[in-house]
Amino acid sequence: MPVLSGLGLIAVLLLAVKPQRGDAPLGKGKRPSRPLTELLGDMVETQDTLFALLERRQTPQQARQLHFLTAVTSGLLAKASHDLADPHAAMLQARTAVLCADQADHNGLRAWLRGLQSMVAYWAGRYAEAVRYAEAGTNIAASAAGTTSVWLPVSAARGYAALGNSTKALSAIRAAEEAWNRVEPDEVDELGGICTFNQPRTLYYAADALAWLPDAADQAVDFSTRAVNAYANPNDPAWAFGDQAGSHSDLAIARIAARDLEGAVEAVRPVLELPPSQRINGIINSVQRVHQAVTRAGLAVEGRDLLQQIEDFTSTPLKALPR
Template identity: 30%
Template sequence: MAENDEIETARRALGRRLAQLRMAAGHTQHSLARLIQYGRSSVANTETGHQYPDRAFWSRCDAVLHTGGLLVGEYDRVAELRWRRRSSLKQEPNGTHLPAVVFQATAPVPDSDGGSALWEREEAIAARRLVLKSSTDDDARLAYLEHEVCQAITDNERLIPAVLMARMRPLRAYVDELMAGRQHPPQRARLYVAAAHLSGLLGALALDLGAFAVAHAYAAEAFDLADAAQRPDVQAWARATQSLVAFYAGEYHDALAFAQDGLRRAGNSPHRLRLTINGQARALARLGDRYGVDSAVDRAFTLVAEQPSDAQVSESLTFGPYCHARTAANAATAYLAIGHKTEVTDYLAVAIAAFDKAGLAGPQALSRLDLATAQLHAGEPEQAAALAMEALALTADQRYESVHQRARRFLATAQPFAHQPRLRQLAELLAERAQIGTTGRSVLPSPS
């Protein structure tokens, strides 16, 4: 077999090997392409031998498919075959074999273009140096991206969701531009982490705006990016966001599954608290598991007690642990869902005081709606209606799907008190704000 045929055969074998490993890992060409940030056609053409990408492509495939460098090793073997072939051609002009050369301790003979057969051109070395030096520009871009994402996490719940979404969309396009470039491995890992956080934030904002399909897509993308970065702590953070989206989509089994998978990945990271109380406890409550809720709430408050005391309210998508106020608010939501009233009012008193001080309209409204539900159970419909009206007033200029869902649940609980004027007013206000139909029908039925 001619040597060039041997190289072509080796290349095609490498493509077939990629296809086998991809299918064994359960990936389609499309899903693998998305994870390695190449086009699907590149994966397809490589597997069929019609395209032979560079070493970076094979390195990313190894990372995603967890092959231990098998593909890069094969690529390097083919590259060595090719180098040997080119070297032999240089020594065989016009097909005539040159006599063996005995190398002596003298200066090498220059080749025809003035270079040396023993070393590279200095221009090639200088070009590599320029690539290394360009890393300072990449650092500046990554620092900017990381700062913008962190600032947006802080601004979440403080700015109207639609406004923050509009601010973040161009940043997502900027991430795509950076991913199309070439960075050193540590910088590439930073880029994937920042992109994961950005997609998770966009997923939460889409959820606030009631766009469930988009929210699911962004949250799943956040996890895929974290997985590609091989960062278990970021994977855990992304799973918490996926659990949040699934919970408000009414997919409680998925919400629980994402939370539990996140806990397996979280290790000792601060994300354990959010996954436990915001993910596990609330999903278990919707599934009617009273014992599971008790256990999750106990673990959450144990984690709160272990962390340094901080009076500040943590961000809802925090990279650190949940604060005491958010833990208490989520515990109250879980216990209300299973009809367990003990300590709910105390939890909510702590949460409302903290959220009011921080001026966070969404959490203020959600906690008031939970307290209003507790008052309904206590037979105090007028006070409950007043609190619920206050909650809707706090979010009058904002769109929070979570607030709308909580208000609708409150009204469902208020059915026995449908004759109360304040409750009917609340139902009409919610119907108008949520744009339910065109008839302006009340959520509550007319009293008989």
């Protein structure tokens, strides 16, 4: 397989795992362009083909390109494993990808993979580990200047917030916002899809961090409202159903903190209408955080219908579907 055809196949996979423009809004029959379970076979086959090519004799430039492609493909498989709630497999794929990125000697790719590792650790509840990966990647991203240089500090913010360190969380959010002034898209950004970061995701990650902090309730409402608005248009190239669902969940948590149960129900309702094929790991965890917020706020009696809906929703995650 020529290297350029490998790039083309990876581009197809990136587009396939990202919902296409023109899809219906959240909760209105939206479907991804192709279900994740249909893509896994193509991803694994692509990775196998690239590894087979790496076993052959290559020129130094070809070897670098093949390692770059293999790192990206392994990163996509790490994200797929994460979406299927298998953090162990996700980390194994990510570590394979890091080794390939080192062989490609590409700092932008190294930094992006640290972001993936931070994300996997965060949703697995390993918050200190999530911070460690994010900060390790931030040091690398300083010399790369791609959009990952924004993703990493705001990822660290989520980890710090989950650990209860509001000072470092708020500082990391500010660092992410300031990083936009220095961004210069690189080869990783050019792949698009999950390989690049954007302004709406910055708002969503900041909202996700602030939702952990009781002393940042007003900021949580502000950022989560802005994030929901940023994902309101499914025709926007930056739109993604997972991030939209997370933003709605964060707004629900912020409203629960203000004891606005009716507003929380309104915010999370579109998420609870998602079909099982879209109930990826991040969405399941986000909705479970809403459940926890209701009970912690002492609203279990008033919110029993919402709690039941969440329990029904989370009983059929994507990982439970036949493959």
